Amino acid sequence: MKAAVVSSFGSAPRYEEFPSPAAAADDEMIIDVIAAGLHPRVRSQADGSHYTSTGELPLVPGIDGVGRGRDGLLRYFILPDTRMGTMAEQTVIDARRSIVLPAGSDPIAVAAAMNPAMSSWVALRQRVHFEAGQNVLVLGATGSAGQMAVQVAKLFGAGQIIAAGRTAGRLAGLPALGATGTVLLDGDAGGAARRLGQSASDADVVIDYLWGQPAAAAMAAVVTDRADRGKPLTWIQIGSVAGATAPIPSAALRAARLQIVGSGQGSVSSREILAELPALAREITAGTFHVDARPTPLADVEQVWADAARTAQRIVLTPRI
Secondary structure, X not given: OEEEEEOOOOOOOEEEEOOOOOOOOOOEEEEEEEEEEOOHHHHHHHOOOOOOOOOOOOEEOOOEEEEEOOOOOEEEEEOOOOOEOOOEOEEEEEHHHEEXXXXXXXXXXXXXXXXXXXXXXXXXXXXXXXXXXOOEEEEOOOOHHHHHHHHHHHHOOOOOEEEEEOOHHHHHOHHHHOXXXXXXXXXXXXXXXXXXXHHHOOOOEEEEOOOHHHHHHHHHHHHHOOOOOOOOEEEEEOOOOOOOXXXXXXXXXXXXXXXXXXXXXXXXXXXXHHHHHHHHHHHHHOOOOOOOXXXXXXXXXXXXXXXXXXXXXXXXXXXXX
16 A cells, blocks of 8 residues: 655655555454644654654554544544554544544544644643633644634633744734734744733743743733732643753742643643543534635545644644545
8 A cells, every 4th residue: 555654764654565464353443544644743753852762664654534434434533652653545543532523524624623723722621720710821723723722721711821922923913713812922032021920920820832941931921910929830742842951040930820731642641632632523523613725536635744843733644545
């Protein structure tokens, strides 16, 4: 069969032949893949930098997708850590890690939106006790997952939603998606942090896709400008596009009622993630979220691989469309 194959961690996947998968257990099934999202998590899988990487090559990247099995049902599925990913004409899934999609589901929209929306959806459902009316700051709001986080926070009834990011054009479009305020993170780090402190000092929850120095500066600024430092502030660490480590000042942890939690593979169990998928799929199918998807033939994977790092669109590879 044809697949996107990673033979070197320093190169983009190439469209070439790869052995067809085989089901080896009772709960496994072969799926004809219709659509698979090229998410940042997939890129880190393919370059060997993700914390779950085993270093084994060759591999087919892809962690989730939409497809059909022999039963004819349209499914969304998530794979465990495996070298046989979703960017292929076929893959093998554990049926227990899949859901049957609602009638009328668009495979492209589901493949594009489930992963980026899931990060904030699961975080607010499973990692914190989020209540309607609470204020949210989204750090890194101009990326695909950040834009989804604004929409998820709105759906869950957030009071204020402050969207912060570095791309002015994308930031300008976020009020239409639910942001009540925006902060442009351009210029020097100190100035950006001060703007965040002024705009988001009353946040109850921070959804952080940045980490690194920007997150540390933002944390210090938000805590410093907080009128009531006894008011709980939960910082949810989800992504690390600005750095894998952050020099958090100890005073930020002592001077305010601040807690830092992570949300991702490991900190949230597969069972907890799967429990959230049907409701999220229904919202995507209902058109609740704006989904900016770019369907692309799997044969073009090598050409579009680098585009994923430069666009807010979610590239969706389509082996069978």
